[in-house]
Amino acid sequence: MKEKLGLSKGKIAEARSLASGIVAPVLDFIDGHTTVTVERATLRIAGADGADADGVPVPNLIVDQLRAADPATLEGGALEGGALVHYVNALIRTGGGTADLNRRIAEGYRVGSEPLGDREAIRRKGAQLVDIGLGKVKANRMQRSAKMEEWKGRNNDPLLYLIVATGNIHEDVKQAEAAALRGADVIAVIRTTAQSLLDYVPFGATTEGFGGTYATQENFRIMRAALDAVGEREKRYIWLTNYASGLCMPEIAAMGALERLDMMLNDSMYGILFRDINMYRTFVDQKFSRMINSYAGITINTGEDNYLTTSDAYEKAFTVLASQFLNEQFGYAAGLPARLMGLGHAMEMEPGIKNGFLYELSQAQMAREIFSEHPLKYMPPTKFMSGDIFKGLAMDTMFNFVSKATNQGIHLLGMLTEAIHTPFMMDRYIAVENAKYVMNSMESFYDEIEFAKDGLVVNRAKEVLSQTIEFLHEIGEKGLLDAISTGMFAEVKRPKDGGKGLEGIVKKGNNYWNPVEEALKAGLGLPGRGRDYSASSAGDASSAGVAKG
Amino acid sequence: MANIVRPYGDTLDDGKVQLSFTLPVPDGPKGREAARLLVLSWGFKECEVVNSAAVSDDFTFYVAYGKTEIGVDYEAARADTASEDASMGMDETCAFVKERFGRKVVIVGACTGFDAHTVGIDAIMNMKGYNHHYGLERYSMLEAHNLGAQIPNERLIEFAEKVNADAILISQVVTQKDVHVQNLVNFIELLEAKGERGRFICIAGGPRISNKLAVEIGYDAGFGKGCYADHVATFVVKKLAEKARE
Ligand code: B12
Numbered sequence: 004m005k006e007k008l009g010l011s012k013g014k015i016a017e018a019r020s021l022a023s024g025i026v027a028p029v030l031d032f033i034d035g036h037t038t039v040t041v042e043r044a045t046l047r048i049a050g051a052d053g054a055d056a057d058g059v060p061v062p063n064l065i066v067d068q069l070r071a072a073d074p075a076t077l078e079g080g081a082l083e084g085g086a087l088v089h090y091v092n093a094l095i096r097t098g099g100g101t102a103d104l105n106r107r108i109a110e111g112y113r114v115g116s117e118p119l120g121d122r123e124a125i126r127r128k129g130a131q132l133v134d135i136g137l138g139k140v141k142a143n144r145m146q147r148s149a150k151m152e153e154w155k156g157r158n159n160d161p162l163l164y165l166i167v168a169t170g171n172i173h174e175d176v177k178q179a180e181a182a183a184l185r186g187a188d189v190i191a192v193i194r195t196t197a198q199s200l201l202d203y204v205p206f207g208a209t210t211e212g213f214g215g216t217y218a219t220q221e222n223f224r225i226m227r228a229a230l231d232a233v234g235e236r237e238k239r240y241i242w243l244t245n246y247a248s249g250l251c252m253p254e255i256a257a258m259g260a261l262e263r264l265d266m267m268l269n270d271s272m273y274g275i276l277f278r279d280i281n282m283y284r285t286f287v288d289q290k291f292s293r294m295i296n297s298y299a300g301i302t303i304n305t306g307e308d309n310y311l312t313t314s315d316a317y318e319k320a321f322t323v324l325a326s327q328f329l330n331e332q333f334g335y336a337a338g339l340p341a342r343l344m345g346l347g348h349a350m351e352m353e354p355g356i357k358n359g360f361l362y363e364l365s366q367a368q369m370a371r372e373i374f375s376e377h378p379l380k381y382m383p384p385t386k387f388m389s390g391d392i393f394k395g396l397a398m399d400t401m402f403n404f405v406s407k408a409t410n411q412g413i414h415l416l417g418m419l420t421e422a423i424h425t426p427f428m429m430d431r432y433i434a435v436e437n438a439k440y441v442m443n444s445m446e447s448f449y450d451e452i453e454f455a456k457d458g459l460v461v462n463r464a465k466e467v468l469s470q471t472i473e474f475l476h477e478i479g480e481k482g483l484l485d486a487i488s489t490g491m492f493a494e495v496k497r498p499k500d501g502g503k504g505l506e507g508i509v510k511k512g513n514n515y516w517n518p519v520e521e522a523l524k525a526g527l528g529l530p531g532r533g534r535d536y537s538a539s540s541a542g543d544a545s546s547a548g549v550a551k552g
Numbered sequence: 553m554a555n556i557v558r559p560y561g562d563t564l565d566d567g568k569v570q571l572s573f574t575l576p577v578p579d580g581p582k583g584r585e586a587a588r589l590l591v592l593s594w595g596f597k598e599c600e601v602v603n604s605a606a607v608s609d610d611f612t613f614y615v616a617y618g619k620t621e622i623g624v625d626y627e628a629a630r631a632d633t634a635s636e637d638a639s640m641g642m643d644e645t646c647a648f649v650k651e652r653f654g655r656k657v658v659i660v661g662a663c664t665g666f667d668a669h670t671v672g673i674d675a676i677m678n679m680k681g682y683n684h685h686y687g688l689e690r691y692s693m694l695e696a697h698n699l700g701a702q703i704p705n706e707r708l709i710e711f712a713e714k715v716n717a718d719a720i721l722i723s724q725v726v727t728q729k730d731v732h733v734q735n736l737v738n739f740i741e742l743l744e745a746k747g748e749r750g751r752f753i754c755i756a757g758g759p760r761i762s763n764k765l766a767v768e769i770g771y772d773a774g775f776g777k778g779c780y781a782d783h784v785a786t787f788v789v790k791k792l793a794e795k796a797r798e
Contacts, residue, residue, distance in 0.1 A: 170729065181608030196726050197666035200702065213666075213731045278668060279702060313671060386671075390777070422759070425728060429574045429613040432605065 004410065006372050007454050008365075008464045014472060015373055021475035022328035025483050030336050032283065033290045034531075037515065039202065039507040041291045042066050042077060042086040044253035045519045048136035048261075048295075049087055049129070050101030052220070054206035055109045062254070063203045064108055065090060069115045079515035082119065088516050089114045091129045096120065101132070129518045136261070137298065137522055143263035144300040150240050157239040161381070161406055161414035163438055164189035164244070168425040170212030172222045176229045181428055183233040183241045185435045189266060189413065191244035192226055193425070194218050199249025199278045200503060204258065214425055218245050218255055223262035242266055244304070247292045248274055250284075250504050256292035260299035266345065266413075267296055270306035271333040272326065275487060276495045277309055281502035282487055293337030294523040303339065304413065305330040308349030308382035310493040316351040316386075317359075320366055321470035322492060323348050327374065328475065329483070338527030341376035345413050349382035350402045354394075360401060361459050367409040368454075369464040381406050383417025395419040399434065403441040410449045414438065556623035567620040569596070574613050579606035587614040596620050635763040635775045637790075638782040642686055645785045646693035652793050656695040659688055659788065660712045661721035662703035665735040669725035670701045672758060676721065676781050685780035694785065705739040712752060719753035719788045727760045733769065740770040753791050755784065 043051075043062035053061045066086050069076040078084045093114035094104050108114065119125070165187040167178040172192075179190040195212030198205075208225060209217040216222060223245065230241040242265035247256040252269070259267055271289045274280035296303050307323045307330070314322060327346045334344050348370050352359045370379055383402045388395045399417035406414045416434040418426045426434075454460040478486040490496035524531035561568030571591060577583045584601045591599035596618035603615040640648060649657050663673050675682035677698040679689045688696040697715060699708065701723075712720050722739060724732035736756050743749045749770070756766040757775040766774020773787050 177608075177611075181611055184608050196668075196728075196731070200666065214726045214728045279700070313674075427574070428607055428611055429572065432607045432613050436605075 004371070004375055005450065007452075008368060008372055008461050009456075010369065010372055010464060010468055014468055018324075018328050018373075018468070018472050018475055019332075021472065021479055022325075022332045025475065025479050026329060026332040026336065029286050029333075029483055030290075033287050035511055036283070036287045037077065037085070037509050037511055037517070038253075038284055038287050038504075039066050039070070039077075039509070040251050040288055041253050042509075043203075043251075044257040044291060044295065045085070045087050045517055046090055047254060047257045048140075048519045049090065049132040050136060051090060051105060051108075052101075053105040053109050055111075058206060060203050060206050061105050061108050062086075065114055068113050072115050075512075076115065077509045077515075079512040082514060083122070083125075084512050084515040085517045087129060087518065088119065088125060089117070091125050091132065092119050093117050094132075095124055095128055126518075129516075133518045133522050136519070137526070140260040140295075140299045143260065147240070147263060147265060147300060150234070154234075154238050154240050157237075158188045159186065159439075159442065161411045161442075162188040162242065162378075163435060164191060164242075164380075164413050164415045165431055165435070166191045166193050166415070166426060168193040168215045170195060170214070170216050171210040172208055172216050172225050173210065175216050176226060178426075178428055178431070179226060180229060180233055182431050182435065183230060183239075184237065185432055186439055187241070187416075187431075187435060188239065189242040189244055190226070190230060191266070191268075191415075192216050192218070192222070194246045194249075199246075199274065199280070202250045202504065202507065204251050204254050218258075220258040220262060223258060223264060227262055227264070242302075244268070247296065247303075248306075249278060250274075250280060250288075250507070252285075252288040252292040253295060256295040256299075256301070259301060260295050264299075264301060266302045266304055267292075268306065269293060269296060269303040270347070271330050272487070272492065273306040273309060275497050275502065276493045277306075279497065279502045281505040281508075282484055282497060282499060283508055284502075284504040287508060289333065290337045291520070293334060293339055294520075294527060294529070297338040297340070297343060298523050298526055300343070302343045302345050302378060302413075303334070304345040304380040305347040307347040308351070308380075311349050311351035312386050313493045313495060315353075316349070317353070317356060317362060319494075320362075320467045321474050323366075324370070324373070324467060324471040325474050325478070326492065327370065328471070331374070331377075336529075338523075338529050341374070342378065344374075344377045345380035346370070346374055346377050347380045347382060350384050350405060351382075351386050354384070354387050354398055358459060360405070362463055363401075363405050364408060365460040365463040366467065367405050367411065368460065369467060371409050371411065373468075378412025380413040380415065381411040382415050383421075385417075385421050388417070388419075388421035390422055392419040392423075395421060396433070396437065400437055400441060403438045404445070407442045407445050408448050408452065553627065555626040557626045558623040559620060565623075567597070567622075569618045569620055571616045571618060572614065573616075574607060574611055576611055578610060579604055579612040583612050584614070587612075587616060591616050591618050594618070595622060632763045634767070635773050635779065635783060635787060637786050638780065640786040640789070641782060642691055642785070645782075645789055646691055648789050648793075649693035652789070652796070656693055657719070657789060657792060658695045658697075658715055658717045659719045659721060660697045660699065660708065660715060660717040661688075661723070662699035662708050663701035663723040663725065664703050664705055664708060664739065665724075665731070666702060667724055667726050667732075667735075668701045669723065672725055673698060673701070673721065673723035676723075676757065676775075676779070676784055681781055683780065685782055687781045688785060691781075691785060705735070705742055708739070709742060709746070709748075713748075717752055718792055719755060721755045721757065721784065724756065724758040724761065727758075732758065732760065733765075736766075736771070737769050753788055753795070755787070757784075 046062045165182040167175040193215035195215040234241045244266035247267040247269040274285040275282045396419040598619040678687040681687035761774045763774040
């Protein structure tokens, strides 16, 4: 890919090294802790599923009962810690399969009521369950790769990404099919308003949501099947996206990995800043969820675009770049290769700014050059969209232009009705037609255009990079947690011990046992204790990325 | 005197209206004719379907022009302007409060329920305000508490009781399936159950909120798009003075 801005390689390296220094102490904390949802994600990969008559999911029943009986159970001091050991033990005791055990648990059986039996048997059985669970994930990854290989070159470039958000999974399917038939490559099912604050993942197909649809494993399955059918018809792989965010980040990642989702919104700080979730909780959860995503070959999307809804996009452009660097480092630490990191950014400057278009072009080109192997998720104008839908359509057209002109990877289509309601079917149609028109007509634009040497575009990018380095220095001095608590990101302040989900954090003791974590780490080549329970390595992590060379 | 007006295309009273909509039918001549008949059934005298496009196998998007003869009496239209008054700026409001009440007026605000949108309530309350209009926190004679987003109704009421608030501001941005109405109504019901509705001035705000809607469901006023702290402050202090007189 041709570079056009003449950005200093030294400065880019400096920014990366600052970011790496900033995340290091946070990673130490992360590795010493687990959370209730990490435990539940582990259980899910090992086969725990279902819900009781009140809709409480089996993984929650297990973890809640264990904690209620003895808060130290999950830690693992004198006895083996972690929820999985008890699940496996119960499985051996009851003598049936996981489906049978799940049913019993849903009917009131408590896995913690059994004394732990022969440890070697538990370890063997645990390894077997992990092999089965991660085996499914691996099979999904291979199926995705195979289909992408078969239909190579049939997706748009950048990938056209569309949102469905009716609240009812069956309506979502109709909307998604329509969008995919018109040309969308990626369908994201937006989650319902309340879900990120639920400390459980609802069970089964759902038809009631506000501003989005519940992420449930059954809903994933339904949408996956529908998109696969459209894909076969169109000979184009249709990517399915959901949100590994909120209080159940790792569980949603696990469910997505099991049901072959292809992308996950998965930011390291979004939950803290925009959902008021405790920062320690989020940091621990994001790493486990990212390890799962990486193992599953799922492309993550980060949420830097959101900063620009509470901060000014021109003034605070450097916070976006700084966050991209941080997300990147957290990503590498969780085993994500660059090609699976859809780092986020957005076109959110006030449309009245003189030369605003050039600044947007500069920002997008800068991200492209600094993160040259990352797919980059580019988000449309939202904040300044208004009831003037015709102006809105013009803004979206400019956005389509910038995206193609700077070779972005994942292009979230703007909706002319953004300020009014979640998209109608025709809004998506208009958006896809607009993007196809713009992008087709400027197919080779990237290679044709260069920027004036000392011009506005080049200078702006240099300025933002310099500001970013300064900002990263400041964060480094304070420490990331203090930086967040003093409002350095998105102008939102979050106290370290505030927010939701703090009570769900558990310190790992010496005897904490999590063979899923061990297998993920081994498969991803990450440092960690314990031996590899998985049959083979995930180092090849699928060719599913949309990286740009 | 009546002043009947009609849509204007390029000639007075030509009655031209632009429409676009989707029907759950496949694209084709039959669908276009159905679309045309549908538009005529809405009272249009003429209709031309100028574009149809398949959105999927079973859905089609239409653009149509209609011509209407129906007019409306402009003079008879009554705008709801209860929340349009921004006559008192920051200094005036503060002077008014000092003189009338001799104490700070206490205002509590939040975006309630599961709604996580803070930008709207911040625009009204935060120091820096919005579009060069300072927020309530900057008013020296107001004691403004912004609790942020995702605040349960119960907690908001508790807090308002604790600081002995004069007015409660509620922001609701997510409106799908009328979740905002349910949430706003629930708040009033909770207050009424406690016998405290009269204790506070209650104000709802958000991009899809109108004064009409807010008043209908039991609020003193509602504020929508384009409103600033000036509007809210003016309303609150005038209303408070009115209450004091009663
Ligand atoms: C920014 C934004 C976000 C940010 C919010 C960041 C934050 N901290 O606030 C983020 C990214 C987090 C977000 C999330 C979501 N969002 Co949002 N978001 C927007 C967006 C782009 C802009 C809103 C905004 O900030 N406007 C600027 C402010 C200043 O305007 P305002 O809110 O209207 O406020 C003014 C007036 O209304 C009034 N006002 C507002 N409140 C009050 C209160 C009082 C008391 C008074 C007096 C006045 C008042 O005064 C303000 C100044 O004039 C809009 C689209 C748009 N362009 O409007 C979508 C939008 C509001 N979001 C929407 C949705 C659906 C969501 C999600 C539910 C999506 C999802 N499923 O995850 C989540 C919400 C999750 C949750 N729990 O709530 C929908 C709502 C659709 C609907 N009508 O129901 C919109 C319209 C987008 C869309 N077309 O789908 N969003």
